[in-house]
Amino acid sequence: MSGKKCILIFFISLHMTLYDSTDAIVNKTCSSSKQTLTCNYVPEEIPDGVLNVNIKNFVLEALFKLQNELFRSNTWKNVKSLNFDDRLGDTDNYVLIRNMTFINLQKLKYLRMFCLSNFQIEPDAFKGLDNIKQLEFSGCIRLNLDTLMKSLNGSDKVPNLEQLSLSEIHMLRYGINIDRTVSRCLAGKPLKRLDLSRTHISSFNPSVSTDLNHLTAVNLSRAIVDKITDHSKSLFPALNGLDVDLSYSKIIGFYIPVGFKTLANLNLPLSAKNMPWLAVFISSVRSLNVSAFNDGREVFLYNIKVWANDNIKSKYTKEFISKQNKIKRIDIRIDCNNIDISSVELFDLSENGMEYIHPSFIACLSGLKHLDLSANNLNAMQMEDSVLFGQLLNRSKQLQYINLASNMLGDVPVDFFKGSRSLVTINLSENRLTQVHFELHHLKYLSFIDLSKNAIKILDSITMEQLDALKIDLEPNIVDTETKKMASIGGYTYGNRHVRVSGNPFSCGTCETLSSIRWLVSAHITEPVPDQLTCKDERGKNIALNDAVAAVQEICERVMKIVVPTITSVVVIFIIVGIVLLVYFRRKRTKQQQKRNNIIELLRHDEEYFALFLSFCDEDVEFVTENVIRPLNEGLQQLVGTDRNLVCLGDSEFRLGQYVHNESLRCIELSTVFLCVVSDSYCNSRYCVEEFDQATQRHKPVILMMKGDVDIDLMTPTMQHLFRNQVRMLWEENNGEYMLKTSWENVCESILAIATR
Numbered sequence: 006m007s008g009k010k011c012i013l014i015f016f017i018s019l020h021m022t023l024y025d026s027t028d029a030i031v032n033k034t035c036s037s038s039k040q041t042l043t044c045n046y047v048p049e050e051i052p053d054g055v056l057n058v059n060i061k062n063f064v065l066e067a068l069f070k071l072q073n074e075l076f077r078s079n080t081w082k083n084v085k086s087l088n089f090d091d092r093l094g095d096t097d098n099y100v101l102i103r104n105m106t107f108i109n110l111q112k113l114k115y116l117r118m119f120c121l122s123n124f125q126i127e128p129d130a131f132k133g134l135d136n137i138k139q140l141e142f143s144g145c146i147r148l149n150l151d152t153l154m155k156s157l158n159g160s161d162k163v164p165n166l167e168q169l170s171l172s173e174i175h176m177l178r179y180g181i182n183i184d185r186t187v188s189r190c191l192a193g194k195p196l197k198r199l200d201l202s203r204t205h206i207s208s209f210n211p212s213v214s215t216d217l218n219h220l221t222a223v224n225l226s227r228a229i230v231d232k233i234t235d236h237s238k239s240l241f242p243a244l245n246g247l248d249v250d251l252s253y254s255k256i257i258g259f260y261i262p263v264g265f266k267t268l269a270n271l272n273l274p275l276s277a278k279n280m281p282w283l284a285v286f287i288s289s290v291r292s293l294n295v296s297a298f299n300d301g302r303e304v305f306l307y308n309i310k311v312w313a314n315d316n317i318k319s320k321y322t323k324e325f326i327s328k329q330n331k332i333k334r335i336d337i338r339i340d341c342n343n344i345d346i347s348s349v350e351l352f353d354l355s356e357n358g359m360e361y362i363h364p365s366f367i368a369c370l371s372g373l374k375h376l377d378l379s380a381n382n383l384n385a386m387q388m389e390d391s392v393l394f395g396q397l398l399n400r401s402k403q404l405q406y407i408n409l410a411s412n413m414l415g416d417v418p419v420d421f422f423k424g425s426r427s428l429v430t431i432n433l434s435e436n437r438l439t440q441v442h443f444e445l446h447h448l449k450y451l452s453f454i455d456l457s458k459n460a461i462k463i464l465d466s467i468t469m470e471q472l473d474a475l476k477i478d479l480e481p482n483i484v485d486t487e488t489k490k491m492a493s494i495g496g497y498t499y500g501n502r503h504v505r506v507s508g509n510p511f512s513c514g515t516c517e518t519l520s521s522i523r524w525l526v527s528a529h530i531t532e533p534v535p536d537q538l539t540c541k542d543e544r545g546k547n548i549a550l551n552d553a554v555a556a557v558q559e560i561c562e563r564v565m566k567i568v569v570p571t572i573t574s575v576v577v578i579f580i581i582v583g584i585v586l587l588v589y590f591r592r593k594r595t596k597q598q599q600k601r602n603n604i605i606e607l608l609r610h611d612e613e614y615f616a617l618f619l620s621f622c623d624e625d626v627e628f629v630t631e632n633v634i635r636p637l638n639e640g641l642q643q644l645v646g647t648d649r650n651l652v653c654l655g656d657s658e659f660r661l662g663q664y665v666h667n668e669s670l671r672c673i674e675l676s677t678v679f680l681c682v683v684s685d686s687y688c689n690s691r692y693c694v695e696e697f698d699q700a701t702q703r704h705k706p707v708i709l710m711m712k713g714d715v716d717i718d719l720m721t722p723t724m725q726h727l728f729r730n731q732v733r734m735l736w737e738e739n740n741g742e743y744m745l746k747t748s749w750e751n752v753c754e755s756i757l758a759i760a761t762r
C-alpha cells in the first residue's frame with residue numbers, strides 16, 4: 006500500500022465517523038411507480054415487476070462504496086436500468102466502484118451515473134455486465150477518462166456496449182485526449198454512438214475511427230477541441246454515414262467554410278483532394294450539424310462561381326444543418342454538372358438573418374425534401390431581385406416541407422410553389438402577409454399551411470379559394486416518416502387539413518368581413534379551433550370569432566336598414582307612378598273611346614248634328630266644292646257608318662228667314678269640329694274671321710286647312726297661335742291643281758279624334 010493511499014483511507018475513515026451521526030438523521034426512503042423504483046439508498050430487495058431503479062441523492066458518506074454485496078439479492082436479477090443521480094451531492098465525496106460490482110445484474114442494459122463526486126473505479130468494475138448496451142457518465146465532471154477507459158479495456162468487459170455518453174466528463178481537470186489509447190480500449194465493442202458533447206478535448210486524433218468502425222453518431226456539440234493531432238487524416242475517414250453534431254462547438258484550426266467575413270468574385274473549383282473537410286463531408290457524413298459553429302462572424306458571399314472538374318458525389322449525406330451562423334448572403338452560382346449532392350434531403354439554414362440565397366444553390370440539391378429557411382430576411386432578397394426570389398423553389402420537385410417563417414415577407418409570388426409539387430407543409434408564420442394569392446391548387450399533397458402571426462385582417466375571395474385547395478385526410482405514399490415527424494413537431498398529426506391562422510389581426514368591424522369571418526368559423530380551419538380566435542370589432546375591441554358572425558350580421562342588417570328603405574321607397578314610388586299613369590291613360594283611353602262612341606251614336610241617329618262645320622270664304626267656293634266637300638263627307642260617313650250629310654256648309658243648312666249670324670252660330674254649335682279653309686281671302690274676309698272667332702269663343706275644336714301658301718301676317722292672333730301649335734292640313738298648289746298632303750282617311754280620323762279630345 007502506497008503512502009498516498011494510506012492518507013486517503015485515513016481521511017475517508019475520518020469522514021465516515023463524522024457522517025455516521027448524520028446517517029441517522031436522513032431517513033432511508035423509497036417510492037415506486039409501475040416498473041420504476043426510486044430510492045435515496047441502494048435497497049437490498051427489489052419488489053416484483055420493477056425493471057428500473059433510480060438511486061437519487063445517495064452519497065451520504067464521504068466514501069460511497071459500490072460493490073457486489075449491495076446487489077446480492079436475487080430480486081436484483083431482473084433490473085434492466087440502473088441510474089445513480091447525485092447531482093446535489095457533496096463534491097468532496099468519493100464514489101468507489103469495486104471489482105465485479107454488477108456481476109449479479111445479469112439483465113442490466115442501461116447503467117447511468119450523474120455524479121459530481123470524485124471517482125475511484127477498479128479495473129474489473131464493469132466485468133460481468135455482458136448485456137449492457139448503454140453506459141452514461143454525463144455530468145461526471147470529476148471522472149478521469151483514463152480511469153474509466155482502463156475499466157472498459159478488454160473484450161471481456163461490456164462486450165455489447167453500443168452507446169457511451171461522456172458529456173461534460175472530466176471538465177474540472179485538464180482537457181481529455183481522444184487518441185488511439187482510448188479507442189483501443191473500446192475496440193471490439195459494437196459502439197455506435199459516442200457522446201462527447203460539452204467536453205474539453207485538448208487533442209483529438211481523427212484516426213480513432215479505425216478502432217471504432219461501428220460508429221454511426223458522434224456528438225461534439227458544445228465541445229472545445231484545442232488540437233487535431235493528425236491533419237493528414239480527415240475526421241472519421243473510415244466511416245460511412247456518420248451523424249456528426251458540431252453545433253456550438255469550437256474546433257480550433259479545423260477548417261470549415263464558416264467563420265470568415267466576405268468573399269467576392271471568385272471562381273471556386275471544388276476538389277475533394279484539396280479540401281479535406283469536403284472529402285469528409287462527402288465520404289462519411291450522413292448528417293452534419295454545424296449550427297453556431299466556431300462563433301463565426303457574419304458571412305457575405307458575393308458572386309462566387311462553383312464547379313467541379315472531377316465528379317463529386319455525396320453518397321450518404323442526408324442532412325445539413327447550419328443554423329445561427331450569421332450567413333447573410335449566399336450568392337453562389339453552382340454548376341451542378343459534376344456535383345451530385347442529390348442525396349441531401351434536409352437542409353436547414355434557419356436563424357442566419359440571411360438576405361440572399363441564389364436559387365442555383367437550392368436547385369443543385371435536387372433530392373431535397375425538407376428546407377428550413379425560417380428566421381432569415383428573405384424579404385430583402387425579394388426587394389433586391391424579385392425574379393430570382395420567385396425561382397427559389399422552382400426546381401425542388403421533391404420538396405415536402407418548407408419553412409419560410411419569420412422572413413418579413415409582405416407577399417409571396419403567385420407561382421412561388423409552382424415547381425415544388427410534392428409539398429405537404431408550408432410554414433409562412435410570422436411574416437407580413439395580408440392575403441394568400443399564391444397558387445396552391447396544383448399541390449396534390451398539401452395539408453398544412455401555417456399562416457399564424459401575419460397581417461391578415463380579412464380573407465378575400467381569392468385567399469379563401471386558395472386555402473380551400475388544401476387536401477383533407479389523404480395519406481399519400483410519398484409522404485415520408487420525416488415529414489410526418491416534422492408534422493408532429495409542428496403540433497399536429499399528419500392526415501388532416503390544417504390552416505393555422507392564430508395571431509392575425511382579423512377584423513370583424515364591417516359588413517364586408519362577413520364572408521371572411523364565416524369562412525374562419527366554418528370547418529375550414531383546425532388550427533386553432535375557431536373559438537380560440539379573436540377579431541377586432543367596430544370599436545376595436547377583441548371579441549371571440551364565434552361571437553363575431555352574429556355581430557357582423559348585425560352590422561350588415563344595419564347597413565341594409567339604411568340602404569334598403571331608400572332603395573325600396575324609390576322603387577315603390579316608381580311603381581306607384583307607373584300604376585297611376587297606366588290607370589290614367591287607360592281611363593283616358595276608355596273615356597275617349599266612350600266619347601267617340603257617343604259622338605258616332607249621336608251623328609248616326611240625330612239628324613240635327615254635324616260632324617263638321619266647314620268654314621270657307623266665297624272666293625274659295627269653287628275649290629271647296631271641287632276638292633273638299635265630297636271626299637270629306639264620304640270619309641266621315643264611312644267612319645260613322647251613316648249615309649246622311651255630316652258636313653255643315655252653312656248656307657245650305659241655314660234656315661230661311663233667320664239672321665245669317667244666328668244661323669251660323671247655331672250650326673257651329675251643332676257641329677263637333679270647326680274646320681276652316683284658310684286662304685289669304687279667308688283672312689281678309691271680315692265675315693269669315695267673325696265665324697272663326699265664334700267657333701273659338703265657344704271652345705269648338707278648330708282644324709286649319711291651308712289652301713296653298715297663306716300670308717301669316719294676315720291671320721288673326723288666335724289663328725296664328727293655332728297655325729303654329731296645331732297639326733294642320735295642307736293643300737299644295739301646282740299649276741292651279743291642288744293636292745292634299747295626306748289621305749282623306751287620315752283627315753277624317755283626325756277630325757273624330759279632335760272631336761273626342
Ligand SMILES: *[C@@H]1O[C@H](CO)[C@@H](O)[C@H](O)[C@H]1NC(C)=O
Pocket residue numbers: 030031032
Ligand atoms: C425520519 O423519520 C422519523 C420517524 O420515522 C421522523 O421523526 C423524522 O422527522 C424523519 N427525518 C426526516 C429528515 O425526514
Ligand SMILES: *[C@@H]1O[C@H](CO)[C@@H](O)[C@H](O)[C@H]1NC(C)=O
Pocket residue numbers: 104127128129
Ligand atoms: C480488481 O481487479 C484487478 C484486475 O483483476 C486486480 O488487479 C485488483 O487487485 C482487484 N482489486 C481488488 C481490490 O480486488
Ligand SMILES: *[C@@H]1O[C@H](CO)[C@@H](O)[C@H](O)[C@H]1NC(C)=O
Pocket residue numbers: 154155158159186190
Ligand atoms: C488495455 O489492455 C491492453 C492489453 O490487455 C494493454 O496493452 C493496454 O495497455 C491497456 N490499455 C490501458 C489504457 O490500460
Ligand SMILES: *[C@@H]1O[C@H](CO)[C@@H](O)[C@H](O)[C@H]1NC(C)=O
Pocket residue numbers: 172202203224225226227248250
Ligand atoms: C448532442 O448533445 C447535446 C447536449 O449536449 C444535445 O442537445 C444534442 O441533441 C445532441 N445531438 C444529437 C445529434 O443527439
Ligand SMILES: *[C@@H]1O[C@H](CO)[C@@H](O)[C@H](O)[C@H]1NC(C)=O
Pocket residue numbers: 226250252292293294324326
Ligand atoms: C443538430 O442536428 C441534429 C439533427 O441532425 C439534431 O438531432 C441535434 O439535436 C442538433 N443539435 C442541436 C444542439 O440542436
Ligand SMILES: *[C@@H]1O[C@H](CO)[C@@H](O)[C@H](O)[C@H]1NC(C)=O
Pocket residue numbers: 395396399400420423424
Ligand atoms: C421554373 O423553371 C423552368 C425551367 O427551368 C422555367 O422554364 C420556368 O420559367 C421557371 N419558373 C419560374 C416561375 O421561374
Ligand SMILES: *[C@@H]1O[C@H](CO)[C@@H](O)[C@H](O)[C@H]1NC(C)=O
Pocket residue numbers: 379408410432433434435453455491494495496
Ligand atoms: C412554423 O414556424 C414557426 C416558427 O419557426 C413555429 O413556431 C411553428 O410551430 C411552425 N409551424 C409548423 C406547422 O411547423
